[in-house]
Amino acid sequence: MNDKPELSFWQIWNMCFGFLGIQFGFALQNANVSRIFQTLGAEIDAIPILWIAAPLTGLIVQPIVGYYSDRTWTRFGRRRPYFMVGAVFTTLALFVMPNSPTLWVAAGMLWIMDASINISMEPFRAYVADQMPPEQRPAGYAMQSFFIGVGAIVASFLPWILASFGVANTAEPGMVPDTVKYAFYAGGVVLFIAIGWTVVSTREYPPEKLTAFSDARPVMPHRPDPAQARRHGQTWLGVGIAFGVCVYFAGLDRQLYLLASGITVYGLALLWLSRNGPENLFTSIMADLHGMPETMRKLALVQFFSWFALFAMWIFTTAAVAEVHFGSSDPQSAAYNDGANWVGVLFGAYNGFAALAAIVIPLMVRGIGLRKTHMTNLWIGGLGLLSILFITNPYWLLLSMVGVGIAWASILSLPYAMLSDSVPTEKMGTFMGIFNFFIVIPQLVAASVLGFMLKTLFDGQPIYALVIGAISLFIAGLTVLRLRPFAAQEIKPPAQAPAD
Numbered sequence: 001m002n003d004k005p006e007l008s009f010w011q012i013w014n015m016c017f018g019f020l021g022i023q024f025g026f027a028l029q030n031a032n033v034s035r036i037f038q039t040l041g042a043e044i045d046a047i048p049i050l051w052i053a054a055p056l057t058g059l060i061v062q063p064i065v066g067y068y069s070d071r072t073w074t075r076f077g078r079r080r081p082y083f084m085v086g087a088v089f090t091t092l093a094l095f096v097m098p099n100s101p102t103l104w105v106a107a108g109m110l111w112i113m114d115a116s117i118n119i120s121m122e123p124f125r126a127y128v129a130d131q132m133p134p135e136q137r138p139a140g141y142a143m144q145s146f147f148i149g150v151g152a153i154v155a156s157f158l159p160w161i162l163a164s165f166g167v168a169n170t171a172e173p174g175m176v177p178d179t180v181k182y183a184f185y186a187g188g189v190v191l192f193i194a195i196g197w198t199v200v201s202t203r204e205y206p207p208e209k210l211t212a213f214s215d216a217r218p219v220m221p222h223r224p225d226p227a228q229a230r231r232h233g234q235t236w237l238g239v240g241i242a243f244g245v246c247v248y249f250a251g252l253d254r255q256l257y258l259l260a261s262g263i264t265v266y267g268l269a270l271l272w273l274s275r276n277g278p279e280n281l282f283t284s285i286m287a288d289l290h291g292m293p294e295t296m297r298k299l300a301l302v303q304f305f306s307w308f309a310l311f312a313m314w315i316f317t318t319a320a321v322a323e324v325h326f327g328s329s330d331p332q333s334a335a336y337n338d339g340a341n342w343v344g345v346l347f348g349a350y351n352g353f354a355a356l357a358a359i360v361i362p363l364m365v366r367g368i369g370l371r372k373t374h375m376t377n378l379w380i381g382g383l384g385l386l387s388i389l390f391i392t393n394p395y396w397l398l399l400s401m402v403g404v405g406i407a408w409a410s411i412l413s414l415p416y417a418m419l420s421d422s423v424p425t426e427k428m429g430t431f432m433g434i435f436n437f438f439i440v441i442p443q444l445v446a447a448s449v450l451g452f453m454l455k456t457l458f459d460g461q462p463i464y465a466l467v468i469g470a471i472s473l474f475i476a477g478l479t480v481l482r483l484r485p486f487a488a489q490e491i492k493p494p495a496q497a498p499a500d
Helices: 009-016 018-039 044-050 053-070 080-099 103-131 134-164 178-201 226-250 256-273 281-290 294-324 334-368 370-387 394-411 414-420 425-435 437-457 463-480
Strands: none
Touching: 009 103, 009 134, 009 178, 018 044, 018 080, 018 103, 018 134, 018 178, 018 294, 018 334, 044 103, 044 294, 053 103, 053 281, 053 425, 053 437, 080 103, 080 178, 103 134, 103 414, 103 425, 134 178, 134 334, 134 394, 134 414, 226 256, 256 281, 256 437, 281 425, 294 334, 294 370, 294 394, 294 414, 294 425, 294 437, 294 463, 334 370, 334 394, 334 414, 370 394, 370 414, 370 463, 394 414, 414 425, 425 437, 437 463
């Protein structure tokens, strides 16, 4: 077997450039969708359930795209056709979203936008592992983090920049301000161009060549024991139904039905798997979920608490900062919209700090290893989120974003570097899609419980969602210790020789 050739700096650059566009779309979504929902009449405690589109589409779309991209080969490549299809539909969704006439239309457009972004994004993670040797993968994922940071800086700042040039930052009741509309239009153009650049400037190894490289791991077929799958399915199904009944009779927040439904559906999926029918997309994904490597299993808990915290931040920072630091919870007021614009600046700032952190993280990994680096960065992020509770001057919130940015860069790179060495090459897309279960499931849980927790425990004050997020990041750091110690990996500088 041959070693996979190292890539030059510019080859890695071109391969990862599409993430600039992907994050442009995600940043506009994260910084402005809660604002759009409130503008169209959503109550603060209903916002999490409206955001359910984002994680639920990821839960469905990413493993399916990963499964099929592993099995695709065309004259345009293996992963790249998915990049382009997702780019077209995301661009159209970005043009339509800020013109939504009603709340239900905006919620529906979020479904379409997030599904389309996921079609492009999921294969990108597998693409890096496909094309790069193991020793270069941390640098490759760090490059993705760099472009994510750069794209998000510009996208998050856009409404604030447009307002400073005199574009209207308020509108009639029920109408989205022009600053947000023009930012979304620009985002659609940038996303399409950036992904298109990666598609036309890179190449892919055909499947037979990939499996011939020395870092390729053999596919180990795994089908859970039917009796065990049946027992587990019956247990999960019973828990889900019982929880749903408790929510109904106790008169608890209806958003908790989402959590009960998720548990019930998982139980039903296990019962279906236990039937020992022919292998298909569903049974293959479920079997791989049960047979995932130990490293991936332990990383799942780290990812759960990391992304629970991020989701809490994305959906509640606008309301929290507008209320606490700008003194308004009225979406039609100038103060609220000034606060919303400032949140765009803050989100751009944390992505900017993430871009800088992405340069430093490979050096940290080389010095103290993957595990200690990720743990440290998550705790720094927790401190950043927690500090928002105590800071009164909104300009000092930029300091909070330093910690958030460091954690964000680490979350976007190091778990994938740890994962990619432990899964088979022929199923890289499938396992990357399954790994994203542990990104979207915590978001579904957050959408179920955060509104209930704020209403019940904190009198509906959104600032405490950020405190919950901080605690979640501290827990995520602790769970990193469950991973086996990784050696302080040497990250080699990109070679100048071509990959072919």
